[in-house]
Amino acid sequence: MRLIQNMSTIAEYPTPEYSVPNRVIKIAVIGGSGVGKTALVVRFLTRRFIGDYERNAGNLYSREVQVDGEQVIIQVQDTPGAEMTDNGISVPDHVTCSVQWADAVVLVYSVTDRRSFDLIDQLHQLVVRTGGANMPPVILLANKADLLHLRRVDSQQGPLLAGTLGCSFYEVSASEDYNQVHGAFHRLCCQLAKQPPPASSSTQTSASGATEKRRSPLIPRPKSPNMQDLKRRFKQALSAKVRTVTSV
Numbered sequence: 001m002r003l004i005q006n007m008s009t010i011a012e013y014p015t016p017e018y019s020v021p022n023r024v025i026k027i028a029v030i031g032g033s034g035v036g037k038t039a040l041v042v043r044f045l046t047r048r049f050i051g052d053y054e055r056n057a058g059n060l061y062s063r064e065v066q067v068d069g070e071q072v073i074i075q076v077q078d079t080p081g082a083e084m085t086d087n088g089i090s091v092p093d094h095v096t097c098s099v100q101w102a103d104a105v106v107l108v109y110s111v112t113d114r115r116s117f118d119l120i121d122q123l124h125q126l127v128v129r130t131g132g133a134n135m136p137p138v139i140l141l142a143n144k145a146d147l148l149h150l151r152r153v154d155s156q157q158g159p160l161l162a163g164t165l166g167c168s169f170y171e172v173s174a175s176e177d178y179n180q181v182h183g184a185f186h187r188l189c190c191q192l193a194k195q196p197p198p199a200s201s202s203t204q205t206s207a208s209g210a211t212e213k214r215r216s217p218l219i220p221r222p223k224s225p226n227m228q229d230l231k232r233r234f235k236q237a238l239s240a241k242v243r244t245v246t247s248v
Ligand SMILES: Nc1nc2c(ncn2[C@@H]2O[C@H](COP(=O)(O)OP(=O)(O)OP(=O)(O)O)[C@@H](O)[C@H]2O)c(=O)[nH]1
Pocket: 032, 033, 034, 035, 036, 037, 038, 039, 040, 050, 051, 052, 053, 054, 055, 056, 057, 079, 080, 081, 143, 144, 145, 146, 147, 172, 173, 174, 175, 176
């Protein structure tokens, strides 16, 4: 009985119009270890900040959003951190693959970590080499701007470097300011949405589609289920908070 009532109530409403996303925007986030790549991606896609630290092996996050009135799927590839070594830098294969796969690249350093800033030039060179004629748009993010007392990279150095590399620059704090993080990613998405979609782009983006685009056999397959991973990390963060509260 209740079911029939509910059904008649539903029938009174017009059928909602669902817009089917017709575009996939693929973004790779690269930088040194511990600079906040995961925190930035999660902040952008969920508005939340995850304070726990877990070294990541490179997860793919996906979300449907509106960009300039158009429904699009945004896929953000988080990557393991690159490291400075005695012989230069060590870049995990996953990073190179992600750059090949991506429509745009977000370079990240932490203002508290000088070495992460020094890595940026070489990571940018990697993007230039990998992109070749298909050089993707790049933005530079300086993260952890809230940690004023730990700052090791002067605030003028980021914009100067971005000017040299020819990319946009944003100083942000994943922990303190959602709007800054969202603004940076969103502007990049708007820029990409204005470009004609690559031939391989579709709602069912796939490793093979990306292969066509960059002609590389080394394309990372999306690691799924990424929303499951997010939920697990939220639970961990929440239970840590509960523990802290109960122990006070
Ligand atoms: N204070 C502050 N801490 C941050 C910020 N962003 C990230 N963190 C912290 O920095 C640590 C590293 O953050 P992650 O997002 O895991 O860094 P990552 O670059 O993904 O690290 P890897 O997986 O090792 O490459 C975590 O403890 C975060 O909570 C920020 O804007 N401010």
